Amino acid sequence: MPRRYLIAKRSQDASQPRVVSAIAGFRRSEDGSLTLLALMLVVMMIMMGGLAVDIMRYESTRTTLQNTLDRATLASASLSQTLDPESVVNDYFAKAGMTSYLKDVTVTEGLNFRNVSADASADTKPYFLHMMGIEDLDANGHSMAEQRINNVEIMLVLDVSGSMSSNSRLTNLKSAAKEFVNTVLSSDPEKRISIGIVPFNGQVNLPSTLLAKYNVTDNPGITNSTCIDLPASTYSSPGISTTTALPMTTYSDSYSTTSQSTSYVTPTDSSNGAMSVANVWCPAYLGNQVSLPNQTIATLKTKIDALTAIGATSINAGMKWGLALLDPGARNMYTSLITAGAMPTTLSGRPFEYDDKEAMKVIVLMTDGENFAEERINAPYKSGLAPIYKSNSDGNYSVYHSTVSGSNKYWVPHLGTWQAVPWSNSKNNGTYVQQTWQQVWSTSRVAYVAWQFYARALGGSSSSSRTNYYNTWMANFRTQTATTTMDTQLQAACNQAKSNEVIVYGIAFEASTNGQTQIKNCATSAGHYFNATGLQITSAFRSIANNISQLRLTQ
Numbered sequence: 001m002p003r004r005y006l007i008a009k010r011s012q013d014a015s016q017p018r019v020v021s022a023i024a025g026f027r028r029s030e031d032g033s034l035t036l037l038a039l040m041l042v043v044m045m046i047m048m049g050g051l052a053v054d055i056m057r058y059e060s061t062r063t064t065l066q067n068t069l070d071r072a073t074l075a076s077a078s079l080s081q082t083l084d085p086e087s088v089v090n091d092y093f094a095k096a097g098m099t100s101y102l103k104d105v106t107v108t109e110g111l112n113f114r115n116v117s118a119d120a121s122a123d124t125k126p127y128f129l130h131m132m133g134i135e136d137l138d139a140n141g142h143s144m145a146e147q148r149i150n151n152v153e154i155m156l157v158l159d160v161s162g163s164m165s166s167n168s169r170l171t172n173l174k175s176a177a178k179e180f181v182n183t184v185l186s187s188d189p190e191k192r193i194s195i196g197i198v199p200f201n202g203q204v205n206l207p208s209t210l211l212a213k214y215n216v217t218d219n220p221g222i223t224n225s226t227c228i229d230l231p232a233s234t235y236s237s238p239g240i241s242t243t244t245a246l247p248m249t250t251y252s253d254s255y256s257t258t259s260q261s262t263s264y265v266t267p268t269d270s271s272n273g274a275m276s277v278a279n280v281w282c283p284a285y286l287g288n289q290v291s292l293p294n295q296t297i298a299t300l301k302t303k304i305d306a307l308t309a310i311g312a313t314s315i316n317a318g319m320k321w322g323l324a325l326l327d328p329g330a331r332n333m334y335t336s337l338i339t340a341g342a343m344p345t346t347l348s349g350r351p352f353e354y355d356d357k358e359a360m361k362v363i364v365l366m367t368d369g370e371n372f373a374e375e376r377i378n379a380p381y382k383s384g385l386a387p388i389y390k391s392n393s394d395g396n397y398s399v400y401h402s403t404v405s406g407s408n409k410y411w412v413p414h415l416g417t418w419q420a421v422p423w424s425n426s427k428n429n430g431t432y433v434q435q436t437w438q439q440v441w442s443t444s445r446v447a448y449v450a451w452q453f454y455a456r457a458l459g460g461s462s463s464s465s466r467t468n469y470y471n472t473w474m475a476n477f478r479t480q481t482a483t484t485t486m487d488t489q490l491q492a493a494c495n496q497a498k499s500n501e502v503i504v505y506g507i508a509f510e511a512s513t514n515g516q517t518q519i520k521n522c523a524t525s526a527g528h529y530f531n532a533t534g535l536q537i538t539s540a541f542r543s544i545a546n547n548i549s550q551l552r553l554t555q
Contacts, residue, residue, distance in 0.1 A: 200318030201311030203227035227282035239327035370515035393430030
């Protein structure tokens with residue numbers, strides 16, 4: 001082999017170890033890079049797993065927090081919930097062991113709605129997110145619940161007794177009541193709120209359209225004087241039956257005294273004999289009649305302006321009629337009145353059931369006094385012929401007494417004598433007419449008739465005998481209802497209202513101590529009672545109205 005070839009071959013053989021060494025080094029370098037990548041991948045996998053753990057912990061806490069918020073706000077927003085709404089929310093979080101997470105509770109409520117919103121936040125303290133620079137991961141929750149009642153039925157039961165004319169009380173009442181109507185109904189474009197007015201004094205005067213729906217007896221036949229002597233049994237239930245016989249109130253002056261002189265006093269004597277329209281139990285005033293539920297502001301304001309202060313005070317009767325006209329049992333009657341055009345068609349279906357979740361019933365009861373012992377003419381003397389005769393010629397009376405012996409059984413009061421026939425002033429060829437009891441009471445005081453026609457006639461010259469006869473005939477003619485009984489009847493009606501979830505607001509307007517007590521006890525709660533003087537009655541009505549005016553109607 002030539003020398004040149006051998007030298008080349010040796011050079012080639014000598015370079016092989018260096019190439020192999022270089023390749024091995026490269027291989028060793030690649031192995032190191034793969035190890036670093038693997039480590040990075042492992043770290044990323046750990047971080048992703050940790051992130052998942054932190055997120056699952058966050059979501060679990062957030063879900064529990066939100067569920068607690070939702071349950072708490074729903075429970076506290078319920079209008080049937082009598083506990084403090086904020087306390088209810090706090091109690092839910094305490095029982096869940098999450099008290100520290102609750103941040104804020106806001107309660108907004110009015111007469112017909114309650115809105116509760118709550119916020120909570122919990123630090124989930126992440127385990128792995130710190131590696132990504134995330135130090136905090138708070139689970140926040142917010143919940144809001146609301147219950148709202150759309151249909152509202154209101155009865156304003158207002159005292160219009162004679163004392164309301166003092167100290168500008170009636171003037172202040174009218175101003176406050178009209179503002180109330182305007183505030184409540186101006187925020188009700190959907191016509192979901194109705195307002196009725198029940199004025200009361202010694203009785204409650206019904207309009208003829210309403211009176212015709214009841215089974216009334218003993219109608220005195222006096223225009224605009226249509227009250228009912230409510231039987232005691234009507235206070236045992238919220239409504240008033242349209243089939244039960246209800247005796248009407250006699251148009252009589254049965255709580256004025258009269259002179260008990262042995263001498264004659266004419267029946268027209270304004271101080272002793274003549275019936276006073278200011279003292280009858282059912283004054284004949286159209287403006288004081290009940291106003292059926294309405295939704296027109298102008299109409300209701302006109303009704304309020306027409307109120308007149310006159311008569312005694314029977315708060316029990318006012319409250320009873322206010323509740324009866326909210327009672328579902330009156331629905332058929334309302335339907336008939338709507339058909340007849342006496343009530344708006346928008347009131348169809350009212351009064352709603354007591355347990356209707358979409359309806360609310362409210363009574364605003366106001367008085368400036370306390371119950372005054374009610375008097376009513378007894379049944380035998382309400383109607384029919386009286387044993388009393390009136391001369392057509394001179395207007396004088398004579399009275400037949402069957403218990404008197406002899407033939408002279410007719411007592412002639414103006415002469416103070418007895419005779420065999422009714423007085424007729426025969427010198428003038430006079431005649432006479434037997435009177436009905438309605439005619440007697442429409443002109444003469446009960447006390448006058450008891451004294452002049454009976455006590456003087458039957459008692460003779462004995463003072464004590466005359467007094468005994470007077471007391472006997474006063475008891476025969478009329479029955480008094482004690483104020484304690486009236487208070488009991490009032491509270492019975494109030495309790496029936498409250499037990500049927502009718503909200504009762506009570507306003508004692510410059511009332512006596514007992515009047516304040518009765519109204520306070522009648523109100524739904526202490527927060528529903530107002531003790532007002534002067535212009536404070538406006539504030540009382542305004543406070544009630546503002547609750548209702550926040551109404552936002554929803555479907």
